[in-house]
Structure formats: C-alpha cells, structure tokens
Amino acid sequence: MGGVSAIIFIIGIFIFITKEGLPFLLGRFDIVEFFTSPRWRPTSEHNPTYGALALIAGTASVTGLAMLVAVPFSLGAAIYIGEFATGRTREILKVLVELLAAIPSVVWGFIGLSIMNPLIIKLFNVPVGLNVLNAGFILGLMAAPIMTTIAEDALKAVPDTYREAAEALGATRWQVIRRVVIPASKNGLVAAVLLGVGRGFGETMAVLMASGHSINLPTSIFDSVRALTATIAAELGETAVGSDHYRALFTLGIFLFLITFIINLTADLVVRGIRKK
Amino acid sequence: MKKLGTALLMLALAACGRPTEDGGQAGGGRSLIQNKGSDTLVNVAQAWAENYKEINPNVAVAVTGGGSGTGISAMINGTVDIANASRKMKDKELEMARGNGIEPVEWTVGYDALAVFLHEDSPVESFTLAQLAEIYGEEGSIDTWDQLGVEIPGCDSNEIVRVSRQNNSGTYVYFKEAVLGKKRDYKMGSRDMHGSKDVVDLVLNTPCAIGYSGLAYATHEVKMPCIAVEEGGECIAPSVTTAIDRSYPIARPLFMYTAGQPEGAIKEYLDWILSDEGQCIIQNKGYAPVRTVTCD
Numbered sequence: 001m002g003g004v005s006a007i008i009f010i011i012g013i014f015i016f017i018t019k020e021g022l023p024f025l026l027g028r029f030d031i032v033e034f035f036t037s038p039r040w041r042p043t044s045e046h047n048p049t050y051g052a053l054a055l056i057a058g059t060a061s062v063t064g065l066a067m068l069v070a071v072p073f074s075l076g077a078a079i080y081i082g083e084f085a086t087g088r089t090r091e092i093l094k095v096l097v098e099l100l101a102a103i104p105s106v107v108w109g110f111i112g113l114s115i116m117n118p119l120i121i122k123l124f125n126v127p128v129g130l131n132v133l134n135a136g137f138i139l140g141l142m143a144a145p146i147m148t149t150i151a152e153d154a155l156k157a158v159p160d161t162y163r164e165a166a167e168a169l170g171a172t173r174w175q176v177i178r179r180v181v182i183p184a185s186k187n188g189l190v191a192a193v194l195l196g197v198g199r200g201f202g203e204t205m206a207v208l209m210a211s212g213h214s215i216n217l218p219t220s221i222f223d224s225v226r227a228l229t230a231t232i233a234a235e236l237g238e239t240a241v242g243s244d245h246y247r248a249l250f251t252l253g254i255f256l257f258l259i260t261f262i263i264n265l266t267a268d269l270v271v272r273g274i275r276k277k
Numbered sequence: 278m279k280k281l282g283t284a285l286l287m288l289a290l291a292a293c294g295r296p297t298e299d300g301g302q303a304g305g306g307r308s309l310i311q312n313k314g315s316d317t318l319v320n321v322a323q324a325w326a327e328n329y330k331e332i333n334p335n336v337a338v339a340v341t342g343g344g345s346g347t348g349i350s351a352m353i354n355g356t357v358d359i360a361n362a363s364r365k366m367k368d369k370e371l372e373m374a375r376g377n378g379i380e381p382v383e384w385t386v387g388y389d390a391l392a393v394f395l396h397e398d399s400p401v402e403s404f405t406l407a408q409l410a411e412i413y414g415e416e417g418s419i420d421t422w423d424q425l426g427v428e429i430p431g432c433d434s435n436e437i438v439r440v441s442r443q444n445n446s447g448t449y450v451y452f453k454e455a456v457l458g459k460k461r462d463y464k465m466g467s468r469d470m471h472g473s474k475d476v477v478d479l480v481l482n483t484p485c486a487i488g489y490s491g492l493a494y495a496t497h498e499v500k501m502p503c504i505a506v507e508e509g510g511e512c513i514a515p516s517v518t519t520a521i522d523r524s525y526p527i528a529r530p531l532f533m534y535t536a537g538q539p540e541g542a543i544k545e546y547l548d549w550i551l552s553d554e555g556q557c558i559i560q561n562k563g564y565a566p567v568r569t570v571t572c573d
Binding site for chain 2: 039126
C-alpha cells in the first residue's frame with residue numbers, strides 16, 4: 001500500500017508540475033537562452049529574460065563545496081562509529097548524528113545569515129559573507145548526518161567474516177578498513193555521497209538565506225550566488241498564477257525534479273549493485 | 278518522504294481553498310471576513326483584526342500573509358474577501374479579475390516610507406535619487422564607495438554590496454518605479470533577500486552594504502540616510518511625519534482590494550480601518566496613516 005501510494009504521489013507531482021510548466025516550455029521557452037544566459041529577469045516590464053545558467057551554476061557550486069565538506073566529515077564519522085567506537089560512545093555518537101539531522105533548515109539558514117556572515121567578513125576581509133563558502137559549509141553540515149547514517153549502514157553490511165579473515169592474516173586495524181571494509185562497501189559509500197548530493201540540490205531555505213541569493217556566475221567561493229530551489233521558493237508566492245513567470249518557475253521545477261530523479265535513481269542502482277553480490 | 282509530504286500539503290491546501298460564501302453577510306449570526314496578502318501589511322492587518330473584535334464581536338477577521346500577488350489572486354478566485362497589497366494591481370491581474378466577472382475596488386489604507394539602510398559605521402549622510410539609480414540601476418555607473426567620495430570603516434574592498442528584494446515583492450517593484458523609473462531594470466548581482474527583516478539583518482552585519490525596506494522594519498542598529506530628489510534639493514529623512522506630508526520622495530501607498538463594492542460587514546470593517554481609530558493603529562505600527570490623525 002505504502003509503496004503504491006508513493007508511486008501515485010510521485011507520478012501525480014510530476015504530472016502537476018509538467019502541466020503547469022508545459023505552456024511555457026512549448027511557447028516562450030528558449031532552450032539556448034535557458035542553459036546559456038545568466039540573465040534571470042522574469043519581472044522586467046519591457047524585456048523579460050529567462051536564463052537559468054547563473055541559477056544552475058549557483059546550485060552546482062554550493063552543492064560541490066558542500067560535498068567537499070561533507071564527504072570527509074561523514075565518511076570519517078561513519079568509519080569511527082562503525083569500526084572503532086563501542087558501547088556507550090557509539091550509542092551517544094549515533095544519537096548526536098541523528099540530532100544534527102533534526103535541526104530545521106531555517107535554523108541553519110539563520111546561523112548562516114547572522115553568525116557565519118559577520119564571521120566570514122572578519123576572517124577573510126571580504127565585502128559580504130553570504131556566499132558560496134557560507135552556503136556550502138552549512139549545506140555540508142546539513143547533508144553530513146544522512147550521509148553518515150547511510151555510509152555506516154554500508155560498512156555494517158560487510159560481513160564480520162571478512163574482517164576476521166583479514167585479521168587472521170595479520171592485518172592491522174587500519175589495513176582491514178582500508179583494504180577490506182572500504183572496498184567491500186564501495187557501492188554503499190557511493191550511494192551515500194549521491195544521496196548527499198541529492199539533498200544538496202533539493203535544499204531550499206538554508207541556501208536561500210546563506211548564499212546571498214544573488215544572480216551571479218561565481219568565480220570564487222566568496223561570490224554570492226543564487227540556487228534553483230531558492231529562486232522558486234522566493235518568487236512563486238508573489239507571481240500571478242498563469243503568467244509566463246509562474247510557468248517559468250515550474251519549468252525550473254521540472255528541471256530540478258529530473259536532476260534529483262536521476263541522482264536518486266543512480267544511487268538506487270548503485271545500492272542494488274551491492275545487494276546482488 | 279519529502280515528496281509525499283508536499284503532495285499531502287497540496288491536498289490540504291486544495292481542501293482549504295473553498296470560498297467563504299457567508300463572508301461579509303452581516304446577518305444575524307457571526308460572520309467571517311477572509312483577509313490575505315502583502316507581508317508588508319500583515320502585522321498591521323493582524324492588529325486591525327484583533328482590535329476590531331472589541332468593536333464588533335460578531336465579526337471575525339482571519340488574516341494571512343503570503344505576499345501581494347497571493348492575496349490578489351485569492352481575491353480574483355473568490356477565496357478571500359479583502360486582499361492586502363503593497364503595490365497596485367497589475368494590468369494582467371485586472372484582466373483576469375474581469376474575466377472572472379469581478380471589478381476590483383481599490384482602497385488606500387496607509388503609506389509606507391521606504392528607507393535606505395546603511396551600516397551604522399558608514400559616514401554617508403545623504404543620497405540623491407540619481408545616485409541611488411546609478412547604484413541600483415542597470416548599467417549604473419556607481420559600483421564602489423570611493424566613487425561617492427567616502428571610505429567605509431571595515432569595508433576594505435570598497436565594493437558597494439547591493440541588498441535588494443526578490444523580484445516580485447511589492448517593495449522591489451515600488452523601489453524600482455520610484456528610483457529607477459518604470460523602464461529601467463535593476464543591475465544584476467544584487468543580494469535579493471526574502472523579506473524585509475533579512476535586509477536589515479544583512480545590512481547591520483555588513484559594513485559595505487546598502488539596502489532598502491519599509492521604515493517599519495528599521496532598527497536602531499542601522500543608519501538611515503536622508504534622500505534628496507535632486508542634487509542641492511532639500512534632503513528629507515524617512516519618518517512617519519515626512520511620509521504623511523508626502524515630502525519624503527520614496528513613500529508608497531498601501532492598498533486593500535475588494536471584489537466589487539463591498540457591502541455589510543466588509544464595508545463596515547473598511548470604514549473602521551479608514552476611521553481615526555483604525556488609522557491610529559497603522560501609525561502605531563510604524564506606517565503613515567492616510568491623513569493626519571491625533572492618537573493617544
């Protein structure tokens with residue numbers, strides 16, 4: 001039942017956003033402009049433009065930096081929790097990681113806006129602290145808990161016999177982890193990273209508040225950017241229903257949906273890869 | 278999970294979207310007025326609704342925010358009785374309303390001075406509208422503070438960090454019309470904050486920044502320079518007083534829209550909002566009333 005209803009809902013959502021976005025896709029939409037122009041200016045009175053390049057670059061740069069933060073952090077945490085920690089430490093750490101996942105994204109955004117912003121201005125002497133660095137760091141911390149949990153599951157799925165066999169051959173603990181456990185759980189770890197990427201692409205509120213929400217092709221991590229999701233969140237509430245702008249936002253939605261769908265599907269196929277073995 | 282949640286939310290919203298058929302019928306029983314729209318006006322609208330309970334206990338006013346566009350489209354679709362808006366209805370929206378057989382009626386319920394915000398350490402005391410247009414407008418020539426002949430402590434890069442609003446907020450639209458002119462667009466690359474409060478938060482933490490928002494959102498930690506219409510003209514500081522006498526150059530009207538001429542409870546409510554008592558409430562919230570009123 002649960003599975004069937006999930007499928008119905010996903011198909012329903014896809015039909016809904018496609019229906020709302022389609023008139024734009026078939027009419028005003030210019031695929032070259034959409035993917036190559038950084039000028040997103042849908043409310044201009046005399047010359048509205050719908051270039052999404054800056055938004056795509058914004059989402060990609062923030063997610064990329066987030067992964068640089070989250071991957072070492074979460075894989076390290078997963079290896080420690082899964083392979084080294086025992087008893088109480090392990091339980092406490094697991095609870096803490098889950099607690100980190102429970103912090104609402106608007107709170108992260110608030111931290112970005114009122115704590116990280118002045119900190120970045122002071123530390124790096126840049127004009128504004130709402131930028132790729134701020135949003136990427138925060139998004140990395142947000143994606144890390146779910147990645148840690150999935151990565152730890154992947155490590156746990158490696159049968160203990162593998163470890164025992166390696167240790168019997170005289171391998172040290174690090175050698176066991178590096179040469180046996182990590183290669184054996186590779187697919188699960190890749191899936192963890194991919195789901196983190198999906199989380200990064202889909203995150204809205206924290207990115208909206210911490211990225212600076214500025215249409216810009218970033219050339220350094222200190223540039224303000226704007227994400228696809230944040231654009232939809234900020235603009236949809238005030239557009240006239242049925243206008244080109246409204247439909248263009250749904251087109252962004254279709255694009256996002258396709259990207260996250262592909263990422264999640266890849267992650268799923270990769271996980272299936274380990275199960276088959 | 279997230280997608281499932283969204284779908285459920287949409288279902289819930291669809292279920293809530295029924296029109297209030299009894300809205301405004303001041304019959305024997307209680308009547309409910311649905312009021313929705315501009316986030317700029319939402320605090321005032323709530324204050325009005327609360328105070329109106331004591332005036333007329335038979336009428337309940339339900340206030341929701343969501344933005345001028347949201348309120349207006351709800352009014353067009355007949356789901357709310359009164360739409361709040363911090364901008365005029367667009368031609369396209371008027372067309373849609375007429376298509377639904379509705380002739381919207383506009384009520385000016387107050388004025389809001391748009392203040393320009395600077396970091397408290399900034400030495401800048403005044404701007405002309407032309408300077409603001411060169412800072413914010415497309416192809417504008419002013420990008421750094423030294424072009425204005427000032428040095429901001431704590432802003433070594435000299436770059437003017439433009440803080441703006443998302444492109445369909447009423448505040449964004451009005452500032453564009455009043456400062457840049459109807460035809461000119463904003464320069465790309467401004468930080469477009471989602472909400473007036475975020476503009477103030479960002480400016481007070483960022484020495485290089487300049488921002489704008491409704492006067493009601495100002496705090497003591499940001500500086501508000503005075504604005505002159507032209508070079509050498511009188512420089513007017515933003516305040517409720519200068520907004521009432523219309524001397525402040527960037528003060529905008531705040532509107533309520535009804536679907537056709539209101540009757541019964543809705544009419545009484547709007548009359549009360551425009552009375553001295555209602556206008557004192559908007560003044561206490563930091564906005565300017567439509568005329569000078571004496572309040573206690």
